[in-house]
Amino acid sequence: MAFWNKEIISLNEKYFSLDISDLSVKVFQLEKKGGKDEIRSFGVSEIPLGCIENGEIINREKVVEVIKKLLTTAGPKKINTKKVICSLPESKVFLRAVTIPEMSKDEAAEAIKWEIEASTPLALEQVYYDWQFLDKFEGKQNVLTAAVGKDFVDKLSEILTDCGLEVCGMEVESVASTRSLIAKDAKAENIFLIVDIGSSKTSFTVTEGNIPYFTSSIPFSSSGITEEISSRMNFQKEEAEKIKITQGIENSAGNNSVLNSIGSLLENLAVEIERTMDFYQNMSKSHPEIEKIILTGGGSNLKGLLTYLKTKISTEIVLGDPWINLNLANKLPKISQEDAMRYVVSIGLAMRETDYGD
Numbered sequence: 001m002a003f004w005n006k007e008i009i010s011l012n013e014k015y016f017s018l019d020i021s022d023l024s025v026k027v028f029q030l031e032k033k034g035g036k037d038e039i040r041s042f043g044v045s046e047i048p049l050g051c052i053e054n055g056e057i058i059n060r061e062k063v064v065e066v067i068k069k070l071l072t073t074a075g076p077k078k079i080n081t082k083k084v085i086c087s088l089p090e091s092k093v094f095l096r097a098v099t100i101p102e103m104s105k106d107e108a109a110e111a112i113k114w115e116i117e118a119s120t121p122l123a124l125e126q127v128y129y130d131w132q133f134l135d136k137f138e139g140k141q142n143v144l145t146a147a148v149g150k151d152f153v154d155k156l157s158e159i160l161t162d163c164g165l166e167v168c169g170m171e172v173e174s175v176a177s178t179r180s181l182i183a184k185d186a187k188a189e190n191i192f193l194i195v196d197i198g199s200s201k202t203s204f205t206v207t208e209g210n211i212p213y214f215t216s217s218i219p220f221s222s223s224g225i226t227e228e229i230s231s232r233m234n235f236q237k238e239e240a241e242k243i244k245i246t247q248g249i250e251n252s253a254g255n256n257s258v259l260n261s262i263g264s265l266l267e268n269l270a271v272e273i274e275r276t277m278d279f280y281q282n283m284s285k286s287h288p289e290i291e292k293i294i295l296t297g298g299g300s301n302l303k304g305l306l307t308y309l310k311t312k313i314s315t316e317i318v319l320g321d322p323w324i325n326l327n328l329a330n331k332l333p334k335i336s337q338e339d340a341m342r343y344v345v346s347i348g349l350a351m352r353e354t355d356y357g358d
Helices: 060-073 105-119 150-162 173-181 222-233 237-246 257-283 305-312 337-350
Strands: 016-020 024-033 036-046 083-088 093-101 127-137 140-149 166-172 191-197 202-208 211-218 292-296 316-319
Touching: 016 060, 016 173, 016 337, 024 060, 024 337, 036 060, 036 337, 060 150, 083 150, 083 173, 083 337, 093 105, 093 211, 105 127, 105 140, 127 150, 140 150, 140 166, 140 211, 150 166, 166 173, 173 191, 173 202, 173 211, 173 292, 173 337, 191 257, 202 257, 211 257, 222 237, 222 257, 257 305, 292 305, 305 316
Parallel strands: 016 083, 083 166, 191 292, 292 316
Antiparallel strands: 016 024, 024 036, 093 140, 127 140, 191 202, 202 211
16 A cells, blocks of 8 residues: 555656654665665665654755755665655554445445545545555455545655655555565464554554554654663763663663663553553454564664563564565675664565566
8 A cells, every 4th residue: 555656657667765754764775686686775864853743844954954965875876766755654644444345446435535534634635545455254345544634745745856856655654664574475364563663652553464454653762762771870862872772681680770770661662562462452353363573663673672572471572574575585685684673664665666666
């Protein structure tokens, strides 16, 4: 599912992905060489605090400046196209699974308009929307719907145009993450919870197979961990960040000062993961259990976090593998596993068309 595809631009042409969050912007470009996937270019730049808040761009000029500079510094090869697919922040998108009577695609298109208008605070003419048929049961059809305000999308498009880019399309973060982390052959009965620990928030996405059914978020974040260490251990933020990265919460069975300072935050994260799983089971008609939790995002690299959560939650927990659906021909990626956790959304966006403009 993708939003706002410009039909005048063919995705068979070369394109790259752009993932914009409150505190950073990332780019990623894939290529096909002899049927194998290759990473042509990637890069990340930090965005100064206050330039973007909850997905809303406040300082347009600064954001344009950061993006333009990143386009010149990304590597190992230069990005060789101006065509871009951009992420849409989850906070700006209304994602919902609805059930309608089984009907033709044309009939469904009309019925879904009313479903979208009923489930969003904006009038239908004020949103761009998209939908996708899911499974059928007992004469009914499940449909995944999503809508985003035209005003937000148009402003974002103008900013990308100011950067000298041609916008091919935009896609919801959770859809891109799912494409990157969930195997293409996953079945609908395989239920996963993606826990994306970012710099400003943690996002939850429950998927049935490789379709996102439910999303939510909490304030827990990588930067919040740094601030708590700084406050509790009386360090400057730069030193707290260094301690977080080098020490983490490994050896948590002993007297770990970092764990002692952020223990309440981590306990709350575990509680929220359990609560999200319970909520999904309660709202699902068939009440399936989530079989695996997939950790991703830069915050998932906290040393000892995976081990800690395994002691708190009985469901299987693993670190995400953003290369699971790529054919890298047994070559090591040009990016470390730790860094790759930050690029999950941008990798998923870059994978949207399997030929990558070959």
